[in-house]
Amino acid sequence: MNLNNDVLASRRVNEAFAWFALSPVPRRHARTPDDRSELNAIAEVEGWRLPPPEVARVVLRPWQQAVFWGLRVYILVMLAIVAIGFAQFAVGK
Amino acid sequence: MTSLSEFPTLPPAENRLFSPQSAALGDYAEGLEQRIQDRLRIQRLRASRRSLGNRLALGLALIGPGVLVMLGDNDAGGVITYAQTGATYGFSLFIPLMIPLGFIAYLVQEMTIRLGAVTRRGHAEMIWKRYGKFWGAFSLIDLVVANILTLMTEFIGVRVASAIFHLPYLITIPLAFALVTGVLVFLKYFTWERVALFIAAFNIIFVPLALLSHPDWGAIGRTFTGASGWVVPGGLFSASFLMLVSANIGTTIAPWQLFFQQSCVVDKGLLAKDIRASRRDLMLGVVGMVLVAIAIIALSAQYLHSLPNASALDDDTVVRAIGTKLGPAAMVVFALGLLEAGLIAAIVITASTAWAIGEALDVPRSVNVSPRRSSYFYAPAVIGTAIAAGTLMLPHVPIGFLNLSVQVIATVFMPAAMLFLLMLLNDRELLGEHVNSPLRNALSIGVMVLLITCNCLYGISTVFTNWP
Numbered sequence A: 001m002n003l004n005n006d007v008l009a010s011r012r013v014n015e016a017f018a019w020f021a022l023s024p025v026p027r028r029h030a031r032t033p034d035d036r037s038e039l040n041a042i043a044e045v046e047g048w049r050l051p052p053p054e055v056a057r058v059v060l061r062p063w064q065q066a067v068f069w070g071l072r073v074y075i076l077v078m079l080a081i082v083a084i085g086f087a088q089f090a091v092g093k
Numbered sequence B: 001m002t003s004l005s006e007f008p009t010l011p012p013a014e015n016r017l018f019s020p021q022s023a024a025l026g027d028y029a030e031g032l033e034q035r036i037q038d039r040l041r042i043q044r045l046r047a048s049r050r051s052l053g054n055r056l057a058l059g060l061a062l063i064g065p066g067v068l069v070m071l072g073d074n075d076a077g078g079v080i081t082y083a084q085t086g087a088t089y090g091f092s093l094f095i096p097l098m099i100p101l102g103f104i105a106y107l108v109q110e111m112t113i114r115l116g117a118v119t120r121r122g123h124a125e126m127i128w129k130r131y132g133k134f135w136g137a138f139s140l141i142d143l144v145v146a147n148i149l150t151l152m153t154e155f156i157g158v159r160v161a162s163a164i165f166h167l168p169y170l171i172t173i174p175l176a177f178a179l180v181t182g183v184l185v186f187l188k189y190f191t192w193e194r195v196a197l198f199i200a201a202f203n204i205i206f207v208p209l210a211l212l213s214h215p216d217w218g219a220i221g222r223t224f225t226g227a228s229g230w231v232v233p234g235g236l237f238s239a240s241f242l243m244l245v246s247a248n249i250g251t252t253i254a255p256w257q258l259f260f261q262q263s264c265v266v267d268k269g270l271l272a273k274d275i276r277a278s279r280r281d282l283m284l285g286v287v288g289m290v291l292v293a294i295a296i297i298a299l300s301a302q303y304l305h306s307l308p309n310a311s312a313l314d315d316d317t318v319v320r321a322i323g324t325k326l327g328p329a330a331m332v333v334f335a336l337g338l339l340e341a342g343l344i345a346a347i348v349i350t351a352s353t354a355w356a357i358g359e360a361l362d363v364p365r366s367v368n369v370s371p372r373r374s375s376y377f378y379a380p381a382v383i384g385t386a387i388a389a390g391t392l393m394l395p396h397v398p399i400g401f402l403n404l405s406v407q408v409i410a411t412v413f414m415p416a417a418m419l420f421l422l423m424l425l426n427d428r429e430l431l432g433e434h435v436n437s438p439l440r441n442a443l444s445i446g447v448m449v450l451l452i453t454c455n456c457l458y459g460i461s462t463v464f465t466n467w468p
Helices: A002-016 A033-045 A062-090 B020-024 B030-047 B052-062 B065-073 B076-089 B094-119 B123-131 B133-164 B169-186 B189-212 B217-225 B239-252 B255-268 B272-303 B315-326 B328-361 B375-391 B399-425 B428-434 B438-463
Strands: none
Touching: A033 B030, A062 B133, A062 B399, A062 B438, B030 B052, B030 B189, B030 B255, B052 B272, B065 B094, B065 B189, B065 B255, B065 B272, B065 B328, B076 B094, B076 B133, B076 B239, B076 B272, B076 B315, B076 B328, B076 B399, B094 B123, B094 B217, B094 B239, B094 B255, B094 B272, B094 B399, B094 B428, B094 B438, B123 B133, B123 B255, B123 B328, B123 B399, B133 B169, B133 B255, B133 B315, B133 B328, B133 B375, B133 B399, B169 B189, B169 B328, B169 B375, B189 B255, B189 B272, B189 B328, B217 B272, B239 B399, B239 B438, B255 B328, B255 B399, B272 B315, B315 B328, B315 B399, B328 B375, B399 B428, B399 B438
């Protein structure tokens, strides 16, 4: 019941902002059978019924890991330097 | 300390917007149905009669992530950085520099379009899934830290605008926070995007303001030809010059932009066939970003150049100086622009945090999903924005230098973020024919080297104050 109330409230908010859509397309959420068939058709054609392609895990090569660790060190050093700059400014140097 | 394996365990599902069983029956998960409806809206406009109104509606429907990321890039911190730049160096090489910086922004952001449209996954999710939790957590921590710091600069804009309109910031900052988080939490993607674009459009207000302020067109022209000599007081290796260079780069490309645009492309439901339209959207945003940046630098170069301690001007000084030189109406317009810049950037940065954390935690991660169904998606972003807003409600915050420091910090995080992006964009298994060309790789590596070089020079000049 709460979930339904949430959905209804969310719809009311979105309908209140609907004029931002600037589109001639009907904005009401009520769907006609035509809408549903179009929705299904575009889902089929564009592959929305399928999950996104799987992404397999790869292990970073040693040189890539070295570069990333180098960038971590670089970030830490630069953050320290920005802090020094900030402190120098704060004491009016 | 919480290890990655201790993150909350959630029901296993792939992308959780998708429900194969229900989709087969023509019924879709809440977020996915909204996304397909957005696709249907665009398809109907494409199929409709070719009238001017329909074309305009189609054009408006197709713009979104690119314009938002680039106009969001001209945030309150960016506006003040541009003003500090113009006030410090006047009509200088920084004005023509904005054009190559625009190309750099396009080069970097275009990669996120391809990656998002082809893989249908956000940036954090790609790093997390492809390279594992360890490296994924590193990139996520960088993003969240940079986002909270950047959000502080956005609330600086709100605070300064409040002072101009004689409103207490203890009221306006919480109101701004409520607006920024409210549009994310309560609106669906399409409406959220339209509201954000409506606010972003006011970013252009700086262009007519600059045009009406009788700019010195001759001086602006000479910055492009080099006739003014491109002389930099203090030298090319002075700390203040290098910091402003780093800050200007930092306000043009930042880690949140990578995460934001890729996730935005995914949540809008853009596919590989929409890459061309998305590139046009991005180019429109880049043109807007460059025009606004040049307008602010030119305006401040003409009217604020003589101010003392110009490189650390705070927002309030900038806005009041505009009022002194150009009158109260110009001051009000500038303050409104600053307020808008802060709001739009806070809206998009908050969304980037939500998407990135949602992708890392593998929870339903779409603006289309109701907050009750995905509190793990919304809550961290709301908390991050609350921290930034709360900080700016403290008295005596050194606003001017905090702003510059944050812009520099954004460039510090950028090379690591770009390296992940480049690795993913060269992954033929993921992107197939959409992988980067060698030229694009060379240019991207050049950008990374430029970022690191500027930062290192700034670091050297800060630590060794008598250098060179």
